[in-house]
Amino acid sequence: MASSSEAHLLVIPFPSHGHMLPLLDICRLLATRGSLSITIVITPGNLPILSPLLDASPTITPLVLPFPPTPALPPHAENTHQLPRHLFRHLLFAFSALLNPILPWCRTNPNPPVAILSDYFTSGWTLPLARALSVPRLCFSPLPAFFFSAVQHLWRLMPPRDDPNLVVRFPSLPGSPTFPLAHLSNLFRSYVEGDLVSEFLKDNFLSDAQSWGLVVNTFSELEGEYLDFLRAETRCGRVWAVGPLAAVAVKRRWGVTEKEELMAWLDNCEEGSVVYVCFGSQAMLSEAQAVAIAGALARSGVRFLWCVREGTVVPGGMDGRGKVVIGWAPQMELLRHAAVGWFLTHCGWNSVSEAISAGVAMLTWPMGADQFFVARLVEAAEVGLRVCEGAAAAPEVKELARALAATVGGGEREHKVRWKAAELRRVARDAVEEGGSSFMDLGRLIAELRKMKETKKTTAAEMK
Structure with missing residues (x-):
C-alpha cells in the first residue's frame, strides 16, 4: 500500500x-x-x-x-x-x-x-x-x-x-x-x-x-x-x-553456473576479439537465416558468442571458436566484457542502448518495427555498419563472413567505428551520471x- x-x-x-x-x-x-x-x-x-x-x-x-x-x-x-x-x-x-x-x-x-x-x-x-x-x-x-x-x-x-x-x-x-x-x-x-x-x-x-x-x-x-x-x-x-537506461539498469537474474562458464570463456579471449550475435527475445530466425549465420561465422574465422531463442534450429559443428547459448543470456554483462568488440544485432532499441553503454560497435540487421529507424540512428552516429536487412532476408554467406572477418582484421573503416563506439559510450555514461x-x-x-x-x-x- x-x-x-x-x-x-x-x-x-x-x-x-x-x-x-x-x-x-x-x-x-x-x-x-x-x-x-x-x-x-x-x-x-x-x-x-x-x-x-x-x-x-x-x-x-x-x-x-x-x-x-x-x-x-x-x-x-x-x-x-x-x-x-x-x-x-x-x-x-x-x-x-x-x-x-x-x-x-x-x-x-x-x-x-x-x-x-x-x-x-x-x-x-x-x-x-x-x-x-x-x-x-x-x-x-x-x-x-x-x-x-x-x-x-x-x-x-x-x-x-x-x-x-x-x-x-x-x-x-x-x-x-x-x-x-x-x-x-x-x-x-x-x-x-x-x-x-x-x-x-x-x-x-x-x-x-x-x-x-x-x-x-x-x-x-x-x-x-x-x-x-x-x-x-x-x-x-x-x-x-x-x-540510456541500460547504463543504470540493475543486473537481471540468471543461472550462476551458466554465467560463470560464459565469463570464463570470454576471459580466455583477447580484448575486442569476440563478435556477440543476438537478435532479441522476439525474433525467431528461419532455418535459412540460421544456416547463413552459422556458415558466415565458420567461414570468417572470428571468435563468437551466439545467443538464440529456444526453438531456433542451429546447425551442428559450432564448437571451437565460439559458443551458442539457447535462451536468454546476461546480455549487458556480456557486452561489457573487454573481449567483446562487436555486436551483430537486429537493432532493437534496448540491445542498441546496451551496446552504446558498453562501447561496443555494431553490425546491423534491422528486421522490422522500430529497428530500421534505430539502425539509421546507429549508422548516423557512425557506431555501426549495415550487413543485412529484413525479417525474411538471409544474407549471402560470403558477404557476411567478409564483414565479420573485417571486425577483427583491422580495416580502417572498422577501426573508426570502434573508436566512435568508445567515444559514444563515454558520452552516454556522462549523461546518466x-x-x-x-x-x-x-x-x-x-x-x-x-x-x-x-x-x-x-x-x-x-x-x-
Missing part, C-alpha cells in the same frame, strides 16, 4: 520484455532518487519479471490483475514473446480492458495516484483513465525520439499503404528522412479503416501527443534535435530524456511529481 506521505505514482507497463524492462528501471530510479511510492500494474504471467525490483525496492508494490480474456489470443498468453507477430495487435486491444478494474481501485485508494506513467502502447486507454481520475498522464517511450516522432507523423498524415514500392517521406522531421513502406511498422501497414482493432490502434498512437508529458529512453547528446522537435510538436512541450543531461532531466521529472502531491494537499486543505 502506498504511504500517504509520499507522492503515489501509478505505472502501467506494456507486457513485452523490451517495453517492461526499461520502464521498471525508471521505477527503481524514481523510488530511490525521488522517494516516490509506486504501484505497478501487472498480470500474473508477467509477475516474475517484476520480482527482482520488488525485492530491492520496498516502496514499489504490484497491483496484480488477471489478463483480460479474449478469444483472439491463445489461452494463458500475457506477453508478446508468447505470440506470433500478427497477434500483437490483438494483445494491445485486449490489454485495454484493464481500465475497468483499475479505475475503481484508484478511486478507493486512501492515497490515490497523483499521476499515471504508462507505456506509449497503452495511451488509447490510460489517457482516458487519467482524465477520469483528474490526474496527469505521462507517456513513456521505450524507443528513441526519432522513431516516436515518425510514429506521430505516420498516424496523423496516414500516407497510402497500397503501393509496396512507396517511399514514405517525413518532411517535418529534422533532416526530412525517407523510408520504404516495407520498413515501417506492421501495425501501421496493416491498418484497415473501420476495423475495430485498427481504429483502436490509430486512436492509441494519436493519444500519445495529448499526454501531459513524455518520458523517453534516450539522451540529449544523441537525439537532441528529435527531442527539440517533440517539445515543439507535443501539446505540452514537457519532454524528459532519461536514458550526476550533473549529466539525463540525470538532470530525471531530477526535473521527480520535482514535477512531488509538486503534484503538494498541489493535491493544498487543494484538499482549501476544501475543508
Whole structure:
C-alpha cells in the first residue's frame, strides 16, 4: 500500500520484455532518487519479471490483475514473446480492458495516484483513465525520439499503404528522412479503416501527443534535435530524456553456473576479439537465416558468442571458436566484457542502448518495427555498419563472413567505428551520471511529481 506521505505514482507497463524492462528501471530510479511510492500494474504471467525490483525496492508494490480474456489470443498468453507477430495487435486491444478494474481501485485508494506513467502502447486507454481520475498522464517511450516522432507523423498524415514500392517521406522531421513502406511498422501497414482493432490502434498512437508529458529512453547528446522537435510538436512541450537506461539498469537474474562458464570463456579471449550475435527475445530466425549465420561465422574465422531463442534450429559443428547459448543470456554483462568488440544485432532499441553503454560497435540487421529507424540512428552516429536487412532476408554467406572477418582484421573503416563506439559510450555514461543531461532531466521529472502531491494537499486543505 502506498504511504500517504509520499507522492503515489501509478505505472502501467506494456507486457513485452523490451517495453517492461526499461520502464521498471525508471521505477527503481524514481523510488530511490525521488522517494516516490509506486504501484505497478501487472498480470500474473508477467509477475516474475517484476520480482527482482520488488525485492530491492520496498516502496514499489504490484497491483496484480488477471489478463483480460479474449478469444483472439491463445489461452494463458500475457506477453508478446508468447505470440506470433500478427497477434500483437490483438494483445494491445485486449490489454485495454484493464481500465475497468483499475479505475475503481484508484478511486478507493486512501492515497490515490497523483499521476499515471504508462507505456506509449497503452495511451488509447490510460489517457482516458487519467482524465477520469483528474490526474496527469505521462507517456513513456521505450524507443528513441526519432522513431516516436515518425510514429506521430505516420498516424496523423496516414500516407497510402497500397503501393509496396512507396517511399514514405517525413518532411517535418529534422533532416526530412525517407523510408520504404516495407520498413515501417506492421501495425501501421496493416491498418484497415473501420476495423475495430485498427481504429483502436490509430486512436492509441494519436493519444500519445495529448499526454501531459513524455518520458523517453534516450539522451540529449544523441537525439537532441528529435527531442527539440517533440517539445515543439507535443501539446505540452514537457519532454524528459532519461536514458540510456541500460547504463543504470540493475543486473537481471540468471543461472550462476551458466554465467560463470560464459565469463570464463570470454576471459580466455583477447580484448575486442569476440563478435556477440543476438537478435532479441522476439525474433525467431528461419532455418535459412540460421544456416547463413552459422556458415558466415565458420567461414570468417572470428571468435563468437551466439545467443538464440529456444526453438531456433542451429546447425551442428559450432564448437571451437565460439559458443551458442539457447535462451536468454546476461546480455549487458556480456557486452561489457573487454573481449567483446562487436555486436551483430537486429537493432532493437534496448540491445542498441546496451551496446552504446558498453562501447561496443555494431553490425546491423534491422528486421522490422522500430529497428530500421534505430539502425539509421546507429549508422548516423557512425557506431555501426549495415550487413543485412529484413525479417525474411538471409544474407549471402560470403558477404557476411567478409564483414565479420573485417571486425577483427583491422580495416580502417572498422577501426573508426570502434573508436566512435568508445567515444559514444563515454558520452552516454556522462549523461546518466550526476550533473549529466539525463540525470538532470530525471531530477526535473521527480520535482514535477512531488509538486503534484503538494498541489493535491493544498487543494484538499482549501476544501475543508
